[in-house]
Amino acid sequence: MSLRQELTLELIGDPTRPVFIDLAESLIREIQRGRLRPGQILPGTRALSRTLGLHRNTVDAAYHELVMQGWLVSRASRGTFVAEDLPSAIRTDLAPLPHTGRHSRPSRRLESVLTITDGTPDPRLMPRVELARAFRTVMTSSQFLSRGSYSDSQGASALRDALAEEFLNARGLSVSADNILITHGSQMGLFLAASAILSPGDGIAVENPGYPFAWASFRSGGARVVGVPVDHEGLDVDCLAQTLRNDPGIRAVYVTPHHQYPTTVTLGAGRRLKLLELARQHDLLIIEDDYDHDYRFDSAPVLPLAARAAADQRLIHIGSLSKLTIPALRLGYVIAPPDILKRMIEMREAIDRQGDVPLEQAMALMIRNGVLGRHARKARRIYVERRDFLLRKVREKLGDAVTFSAPAGGLAVWMKINPCIDGEDWRISAKKNGLYIENGNSFFIESKNDASYLRFGYAHLDIGEIEKAVCILSRYETRFG
């Protein structure tokens, strides 16, 4: 029997799941019971969609899913086949339909666990098809062919050009492509900055609470991380001044002025000027991490320190494109004085030689053709709705279990957990109910296990998921409230 043209199939018909996942599960069931055999060809998506009365895109999506999971194999211009390398557990005789559509290979399950991250974008909103198209355009261009070899460790010039223009228009940063280094995520920017300016034993002042991944970068080169308190206006610059007097070994200060990580507050205007002045007096280098510049909701984005700094100020500005796409696409950038940038580029060469040029060029294309800008505007609209919905729900359902201030931007809300509640226990209880809370107890330098704060990253959750997450949290709270 050839299945090339027609395959009749009984769908599992689970209404809680998208149709394409239902179809994917149904196909897995047929493979498991041996009706579809390893190596067998499947009908084309057009034929199967006709047979089943589904939209062709649905069938397409199901096939994609199964190729990704390894159940099916797609061969160019030949068709889609059942994979040959399926595990021996699969029956080769026709078994009866199992009671449940869930299959048995744990690593290939279609489940999605509800997660509170520390503030990540929603990959479902991302212009994925457009990015895939841009990648294809780059891969098939003749320009790319002539440059398939190793190239500039500073990053694709197309992307540096596009960013330089963006920076001037949107952030008041007058830089040229020569002043920009493309990095493998903003994390690499932090690592390179540390290795360019800090020697073992040097101190670097950081916000406390702050961003532990930055501290890890600084420490990996042997630097000492020195915490400075943060209040409702961001880094306490007077405390920084005091710290500098006590510790002459401090060479640099690391700040997140736009939306302080993790508290989300914006560094006050007066403090900005004081910080720049203080850095100048103490010959201190400023590392400015502008990690979610694009997500400002309640006012125009505040210009970065880099836009306000004088030409001779020693400042490294670090940013990310991953928050506009997905964290799993590692694209960041650095703007730095020429001597520092040169050292960073040399270090970058020693670490991994260069970035993924096709990905860098595809992103340049996405900036140039306006797709990324449109996406940013759309994402802002959606995230502000989600933020407002979250705040409303938290007020409604969590009562005085948490206190917080509404953030003016960013992808997370910083909440203080009521001291009567054992934060760690709350987390464990949430996990049992299907809500996994990432991070949470490592924002403070000194605390070993301080679970009394929650950075609630909401942007990757839709309205329904936010409601469900808050509901799970509230179930615990009522036990204590």
Next chain:
Amino acid sequence: MSLRQELTLELIGDPTRPVFIDLAESLIREIQRGRLRPGQILPGTRALSRTLGLHRNTVDAAYHELVMQGWLVSRASRGTFVAEDLPSAIRTDLAPLPHTGRHSRPSRRLESVLTITDGTPDPRLMPRVELARAFRTVMTSSQFLSRGSYSDSQGASALRDALAEEFLNARGLSVSADNILITHGSQMGLFLAASAILSPGDGIAVENPGYPFAWASFRSGGARVVGVPVDHEGLDVDCLAQTLRNDPGIRAVYVTPHHQYPTTVTLGAGRRLKLLELARQHDLLIIEDDYDHDYRFDSAPVLPLAARAAADQRLIHIGSLSKLTIPALRLGYVIAPPDILKRMIEMREAIDRQGDVPLEQAMALMIRNGVLGRHARKARRIYVERRDFLLRKVREKLGDAVTFSAPAGGLAVWMKINPCIDGEDWRISAKKNGLYIENGNSFFIESKNDASYLRFGYAHLDIGEIEKAVCILSRYETRFG
């Protein structure tokens, strides 16, 4: 006048270039003389191909090229437009057709310079469309959507699984996905290895001549690079033994046993055993760089040291997928003992947190569906032809200007330049004639400017280009010969 439907165009008609480049140049000419104006819509590829009597793919390729170069902008579901941001030099009135099709913006020229690299694959052979398709499959899979957040800094498990299987089948390496770390190119593997096992001041023995990018990695962490001579059987292990006796600070040895870099020789069987034994005696860690394992032409690939080492041997095996694709896609891997691997993963997290998951998963798909394997077999067939052609041409045209041994594999031939010839001058003369020779004088630790060797990377050049390159080299030679 709307161009949406029809655009008549006089092609430049340069027979030395592919038709799509000719079409692209013709469109640029029309933009430059102002006939096509910024923001104007272009006809669809189907319409234009009909009007011009060209294949639609040709028009497609020309549009892609111009989008990449920034002349055109493609807007999803709306069409292709002349870019708005063209430089002011472009006329807005109709200028006469220029005499030459070459346009004036140096950064956007379509020229391809003939280059001798140090041994890189041919990006034209790479299954680019299949990779773009795999990337799209990953980007649009629901599995990806649920994992768009930060993930495993050890690398996508799909890719580690696929590699573990490959390694067992093709290299006799019995490893599981847990033993593998995916890196951003093999360069990152070298950097991480150095930072995991070497402290400032520690020595690492390396082949001399050898791979300068590895030395840069080792030195960036403060290690001392100690050269050990290489002969026709690879690293001189007796010399290494002597060096170890004289320098007790040496902690590790870095080798390229399969095709020694740069000389291309294979480490002899006896030396392999001796090296393993010596490492065991001196508690020396071996870093094995198997950078072009897949390109063996004259015999079966020699199994790596890692396959021969005992379970307790301290060995880090480093490899690359970039030689199977293009260097600009940074994908490498590391196999190491658990304690070392753990330190490397921690360091990786500090450097850039994780890899590009979509790219890693796309590559896993390419391994699983057999595309990468087929590509490797095809590339081997083509490269062995190119190698043989190169050796014949060099013998014919360069006479005794260079001496060499035919390499059993790899993407380059190691040539010694006749002492009567000034290598540096030869390079300069070649460059004037359109042949750019990358690298060449930094393979030796001690030499400042030793231009007496040439590592002739030929694989990225087709037969015609190899002939042209040798011809340019021979023109100089005859002046002296």
